Amino acid sequence: MADKGDLGSTLPLSRVKTIMKSSPDVSSISQEALFMTGRATELFVQNLARVSLEQGGNKNSLEYKDLAEVVNSVELLQFLQDIIPKKIKAMEYLKMMQKMQDEDS
């Protein structure tokens, strides 16, 4: 499995480069750095999928809530919290707002 992953399934580096260039202050990227970022992203996707499946309740399916749970609980995934927020019901949200108002007053 690991060997297979190392050989195949490569992200298009042209697209990775576009994303990298969209970051402010970036002037130029060496070919090696581009390649490395692509690989790192692959590792990241594999890791995120695996960990979310392991931590999730159902071993036969990977759901959004599994990802949100992992992103919320794992410290080094904090940078994803705005991208994959935990979903809450409107009722819970209203309760939260109520609580905050109570605390303020």
Add this chain to the structure above:
Amino acid sequence: MAERPEDLNLPNTVITRIIKDAIPDGVNVSKEARLAISKAASVFVLYATSCSNNFAMRGKRKTISAQDVISAMEDMEFDHFIQPLQQCLDTYRRDQLDKKEATEKKKKAKEQESSVVIDLDTNGDSNDDNAEDVEPEADEDYNPEEEVEEEEDEEGEEMDSAKGDDAEVVEISDESADT
């Protein structure tokens, strides 16, 4: 630098394949989960780029290097990515070297092409000859018995059919006698 917003997404097909390779077969990945992972991957690229760029700027360099990406992984606390990435980098560098050498060799090879081709041909022929030498012997060990059996069978069949013919002839003659 006017990229369309969809240019900042990574292709779904590739993301889906990477996810499928990472988890056991038969696990269902919901569409929402796939989209979330895809977005997360884009954000990861941006985050890594920003960190790598910081290292480049600190070193007063304009170009992000492979080492900057590795330093960024350490900074982001994705330490467990460093070793596989280092390995990837080593193979990548070796591949690039091999490619360079291959193109240089091609130039040289073109000059020596004729002699090399002749060498290969003679080798190939001698190998073929050996193979042919071995096979017939093996056939000789096995075939005679088979052939004998087949011959016996064929003879038997011929005898049977001959008898059958005789019988038919007899029947016909009987019929002709009746009519």
